[in-house]
Amino acid sequence: MQVGTVLHLALRATDDAIRVEVTDTRAERLPELRPPRPPAADAESGRGLLPVEARAMRWDVAVEAAPRKTGRTGDRAGAAGKPGARSRPPPLPSLPMVNGDAPRDPDGYFPERIAADYDRSSARMFTPEVLDPSVDFLHRLAGDGPALEFGIGTGRIALPLAARGVDVRGIDLSEAMVARLHAKPGGDQVPVSIGDFATTTVGAGGEFALAYLVFNTVMNLTSQDAQVDCFRNAAAHLAPGGRFVVETMVPDLRRLPHGQEAVPFHVSDTRWAFDRYDVVTQAMSSNYVEVDPETGQGSYWTIPFRYVWPAELDLMARLAGLRLRERWGGWEREPFTGESGQHVSVWEKPAGP
Numbered sequence: 001m002q003v004g005t006v007l008h009l010a011l012r013a014t015d016d017a018i019r020v021e022v023t024d025t026r027a028e029r030l031p032e033l034r035p036p037r038p039p040a041a042d043a044e045s046g047r048g049l050l051p052v053e054a055r056a057m058r059w060d061v062a063v064e065a066a067p068r069k070t071g072r073t074g075d076r077a078g079a080a081g082k083p084g085a086r087s088r089p090p091p092l093p094s095l096p097m098v099n100g101d102a103p104r105d106p107d108g109y110f111p112e113r114i115a116a117d118y119d120r121s122s123a124r125m126f127t128p129e130v131l132d133p134s135v136d137f138l139h140r141l142a143g144d145g146p147a148l149e150f151g152i153g154t155g156r157i158a159l160p161l162a163a164r165g166v167d168v169r170g171i172d173l174s175e176a177m178v179a180r181l182h183a184k185p186g187g188d189q190v191p192v193s194i195g196d197f198a199t200t201t202v203g204a205g206g207e208f209a210l211a212y213l214v215f216n217t218v219m220n221l222t223s224q225d226a227q228v229d230c231f232r233n234a235a236a237h238l239a240p241g242g243r244f245v246v247e248t249m250v251p252d253l254r255r256l257p258h259g260q261e262a263v264p265f266h267v268s269d270t271r272w273a274f275d276r277y278d279v280v281t282q283a284m285s286s287n288y289v290e291v292d293p294e295t296g297q298g299s300y301w302t303i304p305f306r307y308v309w310p311a312e313l314d315l316m317a318r319l320a321g322l323r324l325r326e327r328w329g330g331w332e333r334e335p336f337t338g339e340s341g342q343h344v345s346v347w348e349k350p351a352g353p
């Protein structure tokens, strides 16, 4: 893509797909088409949400009244390209409810190719400035443990916590992520159960001083039911007086104008990223469109989440028999305010009846 090229990006929702149209005014070169590939390492930088598996979408190219061409993807109905098809885009429907759909890969949205690049693409999260305050915070609550990490991944938090003498165990869906953890020094001392942290049981139950779920991973559970189950599962693992800690973002709906369902969060010459929100179901997705500047090839990814409010998490905790004990704007116990973009919340299992 040349500097100075004028591009138009259009997003159109159909019943079962989102169509992305990238139009430029140059006629001299048509994009070469190719299958999607995973996002670049910094595709979600600053958002704390990891690049995950691409959902394949196809691209096509239409040359229109010269000099103009349009690349499209996501039009499963095949209407794109038919005469008149673009003149009356359908009204934007609400998103279909994402109700705990299990992704096809047994490793979920963190399969081998994502796991292989996780530590590098999340390098900022491994820096002492980011990591140390979270490990300090969790260590204080865990004491000697045992502690249970939901979505333990490659051991970013678990390994430094274990290095401080805490007995840490974990649950994760992704064997590929856990293989990275177990390959690191000390990793073989951290037992991990492969399964869904909303339902998987570790040990006899009721023995953990601390359970924790960090880095927005609660939003990987794409239904309210699954999030409620996650709180119940955490509570079932805690000893009386034990704590459950969640670090996650505050839904950023103030950036969503009335009547609109997409919010861009990255716009450059070659990459466009936007969130889609369904404010009825709280389903959301992060979506990525990228054009290779060398070849003009394009690709599209979508990642499902369910956004969840702090007060809603408190209610889930109450349903599970837990009580809010602390809420901070970050790991360094920054005050939680109306401007906080994230929160670190601590719920407690009552020590007595």
Ligand SMILES: C[S@@+](CC[C@H](N)C(=O)[O-])C[C@H]1O[C@@H](n2cnc3c(N)ncnc32)[C@H](O)[C@@H]1O
Residues within 6 Å of the ligand: 050, 107, 108, 109, 110, 150, 151, 152, 153, 154, 155, 156, 157, 171, 172, 173, 174, 177, 195, 196, 197, 198, 214, 215, 217, 220, 221
């Ligand atoms: C963003 S990574 C976080 C990893 C690690 N906690 C960290 O902070 O670096 C999310 C991890 O949660 C796992 N995960 C996502 N949803 C899960 C689920 N429902 N059950 C178990 N693991 C899940 C993924 O496989 C992945 O390893």
